[in-house]
Amino acid sequence: MTYGVQVFNQAGATLLDSELQTSIQVPYGPTSFATGTSFTKQTEEIILYNRAANGVPLLKKPFGSYTITLGGAVAVNRISIRQTDEDTPPASGTYGINVYDAGGTLTKTFSDSYARAFTIIGIFPTGTIFNNGVVYSGSTTDIWVGAGSPDWGSTWRYNQFNFSTTSITFVNYVIFGQTISLPNASPVIVAKIRS
Amino acid sequence: MSVDTQTVTLGTNGDFVGYSSNSPTFGSISDGTCNFKSGAAYEQLSWDSLNKYLRLQINSTSQLSNAGFGGISFPDGDFYPRTASSISFISAISTTQWLWSGVTTSPWGGSTSGNKIVTFADDTSAGSYGFQVFNSNNLLIVDSAFDKQASVIVQGSTTLGANATSGAISCPGMTTTNSNEVSVLFYDEPSGSTGTAVTVTRGNGSFTLTNPIASSSTIVWVALRY
Numbered sequence: 512m513t514y515g516v517q518v519f520n521q522a523g524a525t526l527l528d529s530e531l532q533t534s535i536q537v538p539y540g541p542t543s544f545a546t547g548t549s550f551t552k553q554t555e556e557i558i559l560y561n562r563a564a565n566g567v568p569l570l571k572k573p574f575g576s577y578t579i580t581l582g583g584a585v586a587v588n589r590i591s592i593r594q595t596d597e598d599t600p601p602a603s604g605t606y607g608i609n610v611y612d613a614g615g616t617l618t619k620t621f622s623d624s625y626a627r628a629f630t631i632i633g634i635f636p637t638g639t640i641f642n643n644g645v646v647y648s649g650s651t652t653d654i655w656v657g658a659g660s661p662d663w664g665s666t667w668r669y670n671q672f673n674f675s676t677t678s679i680t681f682v683n684y685v686i687f688g689q690t691i692s693l694p695n696a697s698p699v700i701v702a703k704i705r706s
Numbered sequence: 707m708s709v710d711t712q713t714v715t716l717g718t719n720g721d722f723v724g725y726s727s728n729s730p731t732f733g734s735i736s737d738g739t740c741n742f743k744s745g746a747a748y749e750q751l752s753w754d755s756l757n758k759y760l761r762l763q764i765n766s767t768s769q770l771s772n773a774g775f776g777g778i779s780f781p782d783g784d785f786y787p788r789t790a791s792s793i794s795f796i797s798a799i800s801t802t803q804w805l806w807s808g809v810t811t812s813p814w815g816g817s818t819s820g821n822k823i824v825t826f827a828d829d830t831s832a833g834s835y836g837f838q839v840f841n842s843n844n845l846l847i848v849d850s851a852f853d854k855q856a857s858v859i860v861q862g863s864t865t866l867g868a869n870a871t872s873g874a875i876s877c878p879g880m881t882t883t884n885s886n887e888v889s890v891l892f893y894d895e896p897s898g899s900t901g902t903a904v905t906v907t908r909g910n911g912s913f914t915l916t917n918p919i920a921s922s923s924t925i926v927w928v929a930l931r932y
Binding site for chain 2: 536629631636637676696697700702
Protein backbone atom coordinates (compact mmCIF):
# COMPACT_ATOMS: atom_id res chain seq x y z
CA MET A 512 0.00 0.00 0.00
CA THR A 513 1.21 3.49 -0.81
CA TYR A 514 -0.42 5.41 2.00
CA GLY A 515 -2.04 4.50 5.27
CA VAL A 516 -1.66 1.89 7.95
CA GLN A 517 -2.32 -1.81 8.22
CA VAL A 518 -2.40 -3.94 11.37
CA PHE A 519 -2.47 -7.73 11.36
CA ASN A 520 -2.88 -10.17 14.19
CA GLN A 521 -0.73 -13.20 14.89
CA ALA A 522 -2.75 -15.33 12.49
CA GLY A 523 -2.25 -12.83 9.70
CA ALA A 524 -5.87 -11.64 9.72
CA THR A 525 -6.44 -7.96 9.01
CA LEU A 526 -7.32 -5.96 12.11
CA LEU A 527 -7.05 -2.61 10.44
CA ASP A 528 -6.54 -1.43 6.90
CA SER A 529 -6.95 2.25 6.18
CA GLU A 530 -7.23 1.57 2.44
CA LEU A 531 -10.22 -0.72 2.90
CA GLN A 532 -11.94 0.74 5.91
CA THR A 533 -12.90 4.18 7.09
CA SER A 534 -13.46 5.05 10.72
CA ILE A 535 -16.97 5.48 11.93
CA GLN A 536 -17.11 7.70 14.97
CA VAL A 537 -19.15 9.97 17.17
CA PRO A 538 -18.65 13.49 15.79
CA TYR A 539 -20.67 15.31 18.44
CA GLY A 540 -23.05 14.90 21.30
CA PRO A 541 -24.61 13.47 23.29
CA THR A 542 -27.72 15.57 22.78
CA SER A 543 -30.86 15.57 24.88
CA PHE A 544 -33.91 14.56 22.90
CA ALA A 545 -37.02 15.99 24.54
CA THR A 546 -40.48 14.58 24.03
CA GLY A 547 -42.56 16.37 21.43
CA THR A 548 -39.51 17.45 19.42
CA SER A 549 -37.88 16.27 16.23
CA PHE A 550 -34.64 16.56 14.32
CA THR A 551 -33.41 15.63 10.86
CA LYS A 552 -30.50 13.28 10.61
CA GLN A 553 -28.05 13.17 7.77
CA THR A 554 -28.71 10.54 5.12
CA GLU A 555 -25.67 8.45 5.93
CA GLU A 556 -25.80 8.56 9.67
CA ILE A 557 -26.90 6.16 12.39
CA ILE A 558 -28.58 7.51 15.51
CA LEU A 559 -28.09 5.73 18.82
CA TYR A 560 -30.01 6.32 22.03
CA ASN A 561 -29.17 6.24 25.72
CA ARG A 562 -31.35 6.32 28.81
CA ALA A 563 -32.42 9.72 30.08
CA ALA A 564 -35.42 8.35 31.96
CA ASN A 565 -36.89 4.92 32.58
CA GLY A 566 -39.40 3.64 30.06
CA VAL A 567 -39.94 3.45 26.30
CA PRO A 568 -39.20 6.60 24.26
CA LEU A 569 -41.63 6.53 21.36
CA LEU A 570 -39.42 7.14 18.33
CA LYS A 571 -40.63 7.48 14.76
CA LYS A 572 -38.66 7.67 11.52
CA PRO A 573 -40.78 6.93 8.45
CA PHE A 574 -39.13 5.10 5.57
CA GLY A 575 -37.83 7.63 3.06
CA SER A 576 -37.76 10.40 5.63
CA TYR A 577 -34.81 11.42 7.73
CA THR A 578 -36.79 13.31 10.35
CA ILE A 579 -37.01 11.55 13.69
CA THR A 580 -39.68 12.55 16.18
CA LEU A 581 -40.07 11.63 19.83
CA GLY A 582 -43.61 11.15 21.07
CA GLY A 583 -44.89 9.90 24.40
CA ALA A 584 -43.50 11.08 27.71
CA VAL A 585 -40.08 9.43 28.00
CA ALA A 586 -37.10 11.56 27.05
CA VAL A 587 -33.87 10.06 25.75
CA ASN A 588 -30.33 11.07 24.81
CA ARG A 589 -29.04 10.68 21.28
CA ILE A 590 -25.74 10.58 19.44
CA SER A 591 -24.79 10.30 15.82
CA ILE A 592 -22.24 7.93 14.36
CA ARG A 593 -20.94 8.35 10.85
CA GLN A 594 -17.88 8.10 8.67
CA THR A 595 -15.11 10.44 9.65
CA ASP A 596 -14.78 11.75 6.12
CA GLU A 597 -18.44 12.81 6.07
CA ASP A 598 -17.90 15.96 8.12
CA THR A 599 -15.39 18.12 9.90
CA PRO A 600 -13.92 16.33 12.88
CA PRO A 601 -13.72 17.96 16.30
CA ALA A 602 -11.30 20.85 16.34
CA SER A 603 -8.86 19.56 18.90
CA GLY A 604 -7.64 16.17 19.93
CA THR A 605 -4.86 16.01 22.47
CA TYR A 606 -3.79 12.43 21.80
CA GLY A 607 -4.17 10.01 18.96
CA ILE A 608 -3.47 9.16 15.36
CA ASN A 609 -5.01 10.35 12.13
CA VAL A 610 -4.40 8.48 8.89
CA TYR A 611 -5.01 10.18 5.53
CA ASP A 612 -5.05 8.77 2.04
CA ALA A 613 -3.13 10.27 -0.86
CA GLY A 614 -5.99 12.65 -1.60
CA GLY A 615 -5.94 14.09 1.89
CA THR A 616 -9.08 12.30 3.05
CA LEU A 617 -9.08 11.26 6.69
CA THR A 618 -9.61 7.50 6.52
CA LYS A 619 -8.83 6.42 10.05
CA THR A 620 -8.79 8.33 13.29
CA PHE A 621 -7.94 7.37 16.81
CA SER A 622 -8.08 10.84 18.22
CA ASP A 623 -9.14 10.97 21.85
CA SER A 624 -11.46 13.78 20.81
CA TYR A 625 -13.76 11.12 19.49
CA ALA A 626 -12.26 7.73 18.84
CA ARG A 627 -11.98 6.96 22.52
CA ALA A 628 -15.66 7.03 23.01
CA PHE A 629 -16.96 4.44 20.66
CA THR A 630 -16.83 0.67 20.85
CA ILE A 631 -19.47 -1.60 19.36
CA ILE A 632 -20.36 -4.25 21.90
CA GLY A 633 -22.52 -6.23 19.55
CA ILE A 634 -24.98 -6.27 16.69
CA PHE A 635 -28.13 -8.40 16.67
CA PRO A 636 -28.67 -9.43 13.03
CA THR A 637 -32.17 -9.33 11.61
CA GLY A 638 -34.49 -11.93 13.13
CA THR A 639 -32.42 -12.71 16.22
CA ILE A 640 -34.16 -10.78 18.99
CA PHE A 641 -37.82 -10.50 19.92
CA ASN A 642 -40.07 -8.25 21.97
CA ASN A 643 -38.79 -7.92 25.56
CA GLY A 644 -35.47 -9.48 24.57
CA VAL A 645 -32.58 -8.19 26.68
CA VAL A 646 -30.29 -6.07 24.55
CA TYR A 647 -27.97 -5.17 27.40
CA SER A 648 -27.75 -6.09 31.07
CA GLY A 649 -25.74 -4.03 33.55
CA SER A 650 -25.37 -0.32 34.14
CA THR A 651 -26.76 1.52 31.14
CA THR A 652 -24.96 4.78 31.83
CA ASP A 653 -22.55 4.47 28.90
CA ILE A 654 -24.60 2.15 26.72
CA TRP A 655 -26.19 3.30 23.46
CA VAL A 656 -28.58 1.36 21.23
CA GLY A 657 -30.34 1.81 17.92
CA ALA A 658 -32.32 -0.12 15.33
CA GLY A 659 -33.29 0.90 11.83
CA SER A 660 -36.49 2.84 11.37
CA PRO A 661 -38.49 3.03 14.61
CA ASP A 662 -42.25 3.45 14.46
CA TRP A 663 -45.19 3.28 16.80
CA GLY A 664 -48.95 3.55 16.90
CA SER A 665 -51.84 2.72 19.15
CA THR A 666 -51.45 -1.02 18.57
CA TRP A 667 -47.80 -1.44 17.58
CA ARG A 668 -44.24 -0.69 18.55
CA TYR A 669 -41.43 -1.31 16.08
CA ASN A 670 -37.71 -0.97 16.75
CA GLN A 671 -38.18 0.63 20.17
CA PHE A 672 -36.31 0.16 23.46
CA ASN A 673 -37.27 0.02 27.11
CA PHE A 674 -34.59 1.71 29.20
CA SER A 675 -33.83 1.24 32.87
CA THR A 676 -30.69 1.94 34.87
CA THR A 677 -29.73 -1.75 34.85
CA SER A 678 -30.93 -3.08 31.51
CA ILE A 679 -32.20 -2.26 28.03
CA THR A 680 -34.80 -4.47 26.37
CA PHE A 681 -36.04 -4.52 22.80
CA VAL A 682 -39.66 -3.53 22.15
CA ASN A 683 -41.18 -4.88 18.94
CA TYR A 684 -44.79 -6.04 18.86
CA VAL A 685 -48.20 -5.65 17.34
CA ILE A 686 -51.53 -6.11 19.07
CA PHE A 687 -54.17 -8.23 17.36
CA GLY A 688 -56.39 -8.98 20.32
CA GLN A 689 -53.23 -9.98 22.15
CA THR A 690 -49.65 -8.80 22.07
CA ILE A 691 -47.71 -10.60 19.34
CA SER A 692 -43.96 -10.52 19.69
CA LEU A 693 -42.07 -9.79 16.48
CA PRO A 694 -38.45 -10.51 15.54
CA ASN A 695 -36.26 -7.55 14.73
CA ALA A 696 -36.75 -6.50 11.12
CA SER A 697 -33.57 -4.43 11.25
CA PRO A 698 -30.18 -5.05 12.89
CA VAL A 699 -29.94 -3.83 16.49
CA ILE A 700 -26.67 -2.15 17.41
CA VAL A 701 -25.29 -1.90 20.97
CA ALA A 702 -22.36 0.40 21.61
CA LYS A 703 -20.44 1.77 24.54
CA ILE A 704 -19.16 5.29 24.93
CA ARG A 705 -16.11 5.34 27.14
CA SER A 706 -16.42 8.06 29.74
CA MET B 707 -2.37 -12.65 25.03
CA SER B 708 -4.58 -14.02 27.76
CA VAL B 709 -2.72 -15.80 30.53
CA ASP B 710 -5.57 -16.39 32.96
CA THR B 711 -9.37 -16.14 33.05
CA GLN B 712 -11.42 -15.93 36.23
CA THR B 713 -15.13 -15.81 36.96
CA VAL B 714 -15.89 -13.27 39.67
CA THR B 715 -19.22 -13.52 41.47
CA LEU B 716 -19.75 -9.96 42.57
CA GLY B 717 -20.34 -9.07 46.19
CA THR B 718 -20.28 -5.78 48.05
CA ASN B 719 -18.87 -4.35 51.25
CA GLY B 720 -19.58 -0.68 51.76
CA ASP B 721 -18.09 1.13 48.75
CA PHE B 722 -16.33 -2.01 47.48
CA VAL B 723 -17.74 -4.10 44.65
CA GLY B 724 -16.17 -7.32 43.48
CA TYR B 725 -14.44 -10.07 45.41
CA SER B 726 -12.30 -10.28 48.52
CA SER B 727 -11.19 -13.25 50.61
CA ASN B 728 -9.64 -10.92 53.17
CA SER B 729 -11.92 -9.91 56.01
CA PRO B 730 -14.54 -8.60 55.60
CA THR B 731 -15.06 -11.03 52.75
CA PHE B 732 -17.41 -10.40 49.86
CA GLY B 733 -18.06 -12.08 46.55
CA SER B 734 -16.17 -15.09 45.27
CA ILE B 735 -13.83 -16.12 42.45
CA SER B 736 -13.38 -19.26 40.38
CA ASP B 737 -10.99 -21.00 40.09
CA GLY B 738 -9.18 -18.47 42.21
CA THR B 739 -5.62 -19.51 41.40
CA CYS B 740 -3.31 -17.22 39.48
CA ASN B 741 -1.72 -18.82 36.44
CA PHE B 742 0.95 -16.16 36.09
CA LYS B 743 2.03 -16.32 39.75
CA SER B 744 2.55 -20.03 40.21
CA GLY B 745 -0.99 -20.76 41.32
CA ALA B 746 -1.05 -18.21 44.16
CA ALA B 747 -4.53 -17.32 45.40
CA TYR B 748 -6.34 -14.24 44.19
CA GLU B 749 -7.34 -12.42 47.38
CA GLN B 750 -9.13 -9.40 46.02
CA LEU B 751 -10.34 -7.88 42.79
CA SER B 752 -12.59 -4.96 43.60
CA TRP B 753 -13.62 -1.47 42.62
CA ASP B 754 -13.79 1.19 45.34
CA SER B 755 -16.59 3.50 44.22
CA LEU B 756 -15.73 6.12 46.85
CA ASN B 757 -12.01 6.51 46.27
CA LYS B 758 -12.12 5.37 42.64
CA TYR B 759 -9.59 2.59 42.99
CA LEU B 760 -9.38 -0.71 41.17
CA ARG B 761 -7.57 -3.13 43.47
CA LEU B 762 -5.99 -6.52 42.70
CA GLN B 763 -4.44 -8.54 45.52
CA ILE B 764 -2.59 -11.85 45.19
CA ASN B 765 -1.39 -13.88 48.16
CA SER B 766 2.36 -13.73 48.76
CA THR B 767 4.92 -13.70 51.54
CA SER B 768 6.93 -10.94 49.89
CA GLN B 769 6.31 -8.52 47.05
CA LEU B 770 5.69 -10.31 43.79
CA SER B 771 7.21 -9.04 40.57
CA ASN B 772 5.29 -7.56 37.66
CA ALA B 773 6.62 -10.29 35.39
CA GLY B 774 3.97 -12.11 33.43
CA PHE B 775 1.22 -9.63 34.20
CA GLY B 776 0.17 -7.12 31.53
CA GLY B 777 -3.25 -6.02 32.70
CA ILE B 778 -6.88 -6.93 33.25
CA SER B 779 -9.70 -6.92 30.72
CA PHE B 780 -13.28 -6.62 31.95
CA PRO B 781 -16.46 -7.88 30.25
CA ASP B 782 -17.47 -4.51 28.81
CA GLY B 783 -14.14 -4.24 27.06
CA ASP B 784 -12.36 -1.93 29.47
CA PHE B 785 -8.69 -2.82 29.77
CA TYR B 786 -6.53 -1.71 32.69
CA PRO B 787 -2.85 -2.05 31.82
CA ARG B 788 -0.55 -3.07 34.64
CA THR B 789 1.75 -0.18 33.71
CA ALA B 790 -0.94 2.25 34.89
CA SER B 791 -1.03 0.69 38.37
CA SER B 792 1.18 0.97 41.42
CA ILE B 793 2.48 -2.17 43.14
CA SER B 794 3.01 -2.66 46.87
CA PHE B 795 3.33 -5.42 49.45
CA ILE B 796 0.95 -5.39 52.41
CA SER B 797 2.61 -7.55 55.04
CA ALA B 798 -0.29 -7.47 57.50
CA ILE B 799 -2.41 -9.55 55.16
CA SER B 800 0.40 -11.19 53.18
CA THR B 801 -0.59 -9.88 49.82
CA THR B 802 0.87 -8.10 46.83
CA GLN B 803 -1.41 -5.36 45.62
CA TRP B 804 -1.76 -3.62 42.26
CA LEU B 805 -3.74 -0.40 42.56
CA TRP B 806 -5.23 1.66 39.74
CA SER B 807 -6.24 5.20 40.71
CA GLY B 808 -8.78 7.48 39.09
CA VAL B 809 -11.10 4.70 38.02
CA THR B 810 -14.20 6.82 37.94
CA THR B 811 -16.62 4.34 36.38
CA SER B 812 -17.28 0.81 37.50
CA PRO B 813 -15.22 -1.81 35.66
CA TRP B 814 -18.12 -4.13 36.45
CA GLY B 815 -20.42 -2.08 34.22
CA GLY B 816 -22.27 -0.78 37.28
CA SER B 817 -23.33 -4.27 38.38
CA THR B 818 -23.13 -5.23 42.06
CA SER B 819 -24.16 -8.85 41.67
CA GLY B 820 -23.91 -11.68 39.18
CA ASN B 821 -20.98 -13.37 37.48
CA LYS B 822 -18.33 -11.45 35.53
CA ILE B 823 -15.54 -13.01 33.51
CA VAL B 824 -12.24 -11.16 33.66
CA THR B 825 -9.18 -11.90 31.58
CA PHE B 826 -5.59 -11.33 32.60
CA ALA B 827 -3.13 -10.47 29.86
CA ASP B 828 0.52 -11.37 29.94
CA ASP B 829 3.12 -8.65 29.89
CA THR B 830 4.14 -9.13 26.30
CA SER B 831 0.76 -8.93 24.59
CA ALA B 832 0.43 -5.17 24.72
CA GLY B 833 3.54 -4.69 22.65
CA SER B 834 3.15 -7.61 20.28
CA TYR B 835 0.58 -6.39 17.77
CA GLY B 836 -1.52 -3.30 17.23
CA PHE B 837 -1.44 -0.04 19.11
CA GLN B 838 -2.72 1.76 22.17
CA VAL B 839 -3.79 5.36 22.77
CA PHE B 840 -3.71 6.85 26.26
CA ASN B 841 -5.28 10.06 27.46
CA SER B 842 -3.59 12.69 29.57
CA ASN B 843 -4.44 10.74 32.75
CA ASN B 844 -2.57 7.71 31.37
CA LEU B 845 -5.81 5.81 31.03
CA LEU B 846 -6.03 3.52 28.05
CA ILE B 847 -8.68 4.82 25.67
CA VAL B 848 -8.01 2.78 22.53
CA ASP B 849 -6.46 -0.67 22.48
CA SER B 850 -6.51 -2.58 19.23
CA ALA B 851 -6.04 -5.85 21.12
CA PHE B 852 -9.28 -5.45 23.04
CA ASP B 853 -11.51 -2.80 21.47
CA LYS B 854 -13.56 -3.55 18.44
CA GLN B 855 -12.53 -0.79 16.07
CA ALA B 856 -15.65 0.00 14.13
CA SER B 857 -14.86 0.76 10.51
CA VAL B 858 -16.89 1.38 7.41
CA ILE B 859 -15.94 -1.05 4.67
CA VAL B 860 -18.38 0.30 2.12
CA GLN B 861 -21.61 2.26 2.13
CA GLY B 862 -24.11 3.19 -0.51
CA SER B 863 -27.65 3.55 -1.75
CA THR B 864 -29.47 0.92 -3.79
CA THR B 865 -32.85 1.32 -5.47
CA LEU B 866 -34.68 -1.94 -6.00
CA GLY B 867 -37.95 -2.73 -7.70
CA ALA B 868 -40.75 -4.61 -5.99
CA ASN B 869 -39.32 -7.65 -4.18
CA ALA B 870 -36.18 -7.38 -6.32
CA THR B 871 -32.68 -8.52 -5.42
CA SER B 872 -29.62 -6.45 -6.11
CA GLY B 873 -26.51 -7.56 -7.87
CA ALA B 874 -23.48 -8.49 -5.80
CA ILE B 875 -22.19 -5.55 -3.76
CA SER B 876 -18.46 -5.79 -3.13
CA CYS B 877 -17.53 -5.98 0.55
CA PRO B 878 -13.92 -7.04 1.19
CA GLY B 879 -13.63 -9.14 4.32
CA MET B 880 -17.21 -10.38 4.42
CA THR B 881 -17.79 -14.11 4.52
CA THR B 882 -20.97 -16.12 4.68
CA THR B 883 -20.51 -16.70 8.40
CA ASN B 884 -18.64 -13.75 9.98
CA SER B 885 -21.65 -11.64 10.97
CA ASN B 886 -19.99 -11.14 14.35
CA GLU B 887 -17.23 -9.18 12.56
CA VAL B 888 -18.83 -7.71 9.44
CA SER B 889 -22.43 -6.57 9.47
CA VAL B 890 -24.68 -4.59 7.16
CA LEU B 891 -26.67 -1.84 8.84
CA PHE B 892 -29.18 0.55 7.34
CA TYR B 893 -29.34 4.32 7.32
CA ASP B 894 -32.79 3.99 5.79
CA GLU B 895 -34.85 0.95 4.98
CA PRO B 896 -38.51 -0.06 5.02
CA SER B 897 -38.25 -2.08 8.23
CA GLY B 898 -41.02 -2.02 10.76
CA SER B 899 -43.79 -4.54 10.86
CA THR B 900 -43.35 -8.19 10.12
CA GLY B 901 -42.44 -9.01 6.54
CA THR B 902 -40.58 -5.76 5.92
CA ALA B 903 -37.05 -6.84 6.74
CA VAL B 904 -34.52 -6.20 4.02
CA THR B 905 -32.79 -9.52 3.34
CA VAL B 906 -29.02 -9.42 3.36
CA THR B 907 -27.58 -12.48 1.66
CA ARG B 908 -23.98 -12.83 2.64
CA GLY B 909 -21.31 -14.06 0.27
CA ASN B 910 -17.55 -14.25 0.36
CA GLY B 911 -16.40 -10.72 -0.33
CA SER B 912 -19.83 -9.46 -1.33
CA PHE B 913 -23.52 -9.43 -0.42
CA THR B 914 -26.89 -8.83 -2.02
CA LEU B 915 -29.95 -6.97 -0.80
CA THR B 916 -33.56 -7.99 -1.38
CA ASN B 917 -36.37 -5.49 -1.23
CA PRO B 918 -39.05 -6.94 1.06
CA ILE B 919 -41.99 -4.88 -0.15
CA ALA B 920 -44.12 -4.85 -3.28
CA SER B 921 -43.05 -1.45 -4.47
CA SER B 922 -39.80 0.22 -5.41
CA SER B 923 -37.53 1.08 -2.45
CA THR B 924 -34.26 2.89 -2.03
CA ILE B 925 -32.20 1.23 0.68
CA VAL B 926 -29.35 3.24 2.17
CA TRP B 927 -26.88 0.87 3.77
CA VAL B 928 -23.44 0.59 5.35
CA ALA B 929 -21.22 -2.45 5.84
CA LEU B 930 -19.24 -2.31 9.06
CA ARG B 931 -16.31 -4.20 10.43
CA TYR B 932 -16.58 -4.10 14.18
